[in-house]
Amino acid sequence: MSKKKGDKKAKSGKKKELEGLSATDLAPAITQAARSMRTALSRSLGESGLYAGQDGVILILAEEDGMTPGQLAIRLGVKAPTMTRTIGRMEAQGFLERRADGTDGRLTKVHLTEAGLRTVEQIGRSVSECGSIAAKGLSDKEIRTLLKLLKTIEQNLQSEPSDDRG
Amino acid sequence: MSKKKGDKKAKSGKKKELEGLSATDLAPAITQAARSMRTALSRSLGESGLYAGQDGVILILAEEDGMTPGQLAIRLGVKAPTMTRTIGRMEAQGFLERRADGTDGRLTKVHLTEAGLRTVEQIGRSVSECGSIAAKGLSDKEIRTLLKLLKTIEQNLQSEPSDDRG
DNA sequence: CGCACCGAATTAAATTGTTTATTTAAAGTT
DNA sequence: AACTTTAAATAAACAATTTAATTCGGTGCG
Numbered sequence: 001m002s003k004k005k006g007d008k009k010a011k012s013g014k015k016k017e018l019e020g021l022s023a024t025d026l027a028p029a030i031t032q033a034a035r036s037m038r039t040a041l042s043r044s045l046g047e048s049g050l051y052a053g054q055d056g057v058i059l060i061l062a063e064e065d066g067m068t069p070g071q072l073a074i075r076l077g078v079k080a081p082t083m084t085r086t087i088g089r090m091e092a093q094g095f096l097e098r099r100a101d102g103t104d105g106r107l108t109k110v111h112l113t114e115a116g117l118r119t120v121e122q123i124g125r126s127v128s129e130c131g132s133i134a135a136k137g138l139s140d141k142e143i144r145t146l147l148k149l150l151k152t153i154e155q156n157l158q159s160e161p162s163d164d165r166g
Numbered sequence: 167m168s169k170k171k172g173d174k175k176a177k178s179g180k181k182k183e184l185e186g187l188s189a190t191d192l193a194p195a196i197t198q199a200a201r202s203m204r205t206a207l208s209r210s211l212g213e214s215g216l217y218a219g220q221d222g223v224i225l226i227l228a229e230e231d232g233m234t235p236g237q238l239a240i241r242l243g244v245k246a247p248t249m250t251r252t253i254g255r256m257e258a259q260g261f262l263e264r265r266a267d268g269t270d271g272r273l274t275k276v277h278l279t280e281a282g283l284r285t286v287e288q289i290g291r292s293v294s295e296c297g298s299i300a301a302k303g304l305s306d307k308e309i310r311t312l313l314k315l316l317k318t319i320e321q322n323l324q325s326e327p328s329d330d331r332g
Numbered sequence: 333c334g335c336a337c338c339g340a341a342t343t344a345a346a347t348t349g350t351t352t353a354t355t356t357a358a359a360g361t362t
Numbered sequence: 363a364a365c366t367t368t369a370a371a372t373a374a375a376c377a378a379t380t381t382a383a384t385t386c387g388g389t390g391c392g
Binding site for chain 3: 201204205208217218234235236246247249250251254270272273274
């Protein structure tokens with residue numbers, strides 16, 4: 001870092017060199033885009049009786065049944081307590097069920113129920129459709145670029161856990 | 167019924183023509199990226215005593231004081247009840263205050279307090295810093311591309327509020 | 333003037349998400 | 363074998379977000 005200029009505050013300048021300004025807009029931009037996506041997905045998912053955030057659990061379980069809450073949390077990029085509660089809700093809703101692991105008493109295995117299995121296709125459709133709507137007008141290349149950039153910034157953010165130095 | 171090609175599973179194919187597959191990955195990708203961003207921003211904002219979601223309110227108010235909750239909601243892309251609640255918390259925290267509009271009894275004007283004003287700079291720094299961290303390694307052009315794509319998908323999603331026609 | 337309608341704000345209820353702390357079981361150490 | 367440490371799941375507390383329903387002031391019509 002610091003190999004170039006423009007790393008300073010530049011608080012006094014309201015010029016046109018908005019190099020830093022772009023980065024400033026990044027957080028709001030992605031926040032709002034994600035909010036729109038979540039809302040759209042939520043609406044589409046509602047037909048299956050699911051909430052945004054639950055779809056990923058079912059989709060992953062459909063690929064590999066019997067994962068533990070911790071594994072699911074990692075796969076979905078959320079914290080373990082979030083997964084625990086989401087699983088609890090979904091279990092109450094009848095989409096999945098917990099089973100104790102016979103070998104390791106600490107582990108909980110999560111399995112799709114029949115009802116859960118029945119939602120898989122519809123969820124896939126919702127997620128896919130939402131993505132298509134969002135990507136309307138974008139070329140295939142642009143979509144891939146977007147995905148790549150998204151992954152990059154995610155990795156950047158996660159590799160910098162706590163940088164509270166001034 | 168109007169859908170046609172690309173609706174297949176194609177789960178077995180790992181080829182390069184993943185046109186539909188890209189769009190399918192869009193929702194999860196942006197969701198997780200936004201989650202990372204939110205977490206990072208939340209951590210940085212914590213020093214100011216704020217939570218992610220509150221920053222925008224202060225920043226907008228710093229530009230134009232006395233906006234109504236509804237206006238703030240639109241500007242920030244959230245629904246009115248969200249804004250009401252956030253404003254309530256922030257008022258309790260002492261960052262802003264509500265004042266009734268003398269002319270129109272239905273309106274509430276939101277004003278920054280001195281404490282709120284004092285946080286403006288720090289918030290701007292946090293948001294900017296977060297964006298910079300997220301954008302590390304990306305060229306200026308890439309960042310602008312990302313911003314443009316983000317805006318596009320946001321508009322796409324919002325112009326299609328509830329079109330579940332088949 | 334009274335009643336219907338609209339619009340802004342709020343309340344209510346549901347969920348995801350985070351951090352911090354607690355329980356419980358496995359593993360490691362002495 | 364008893365104690366300590368670690369790991370997984372969970373519980374509790376706090377915040378954001380949404381939709382649906384409610385309150386309340388303004389406006390319009392009869």
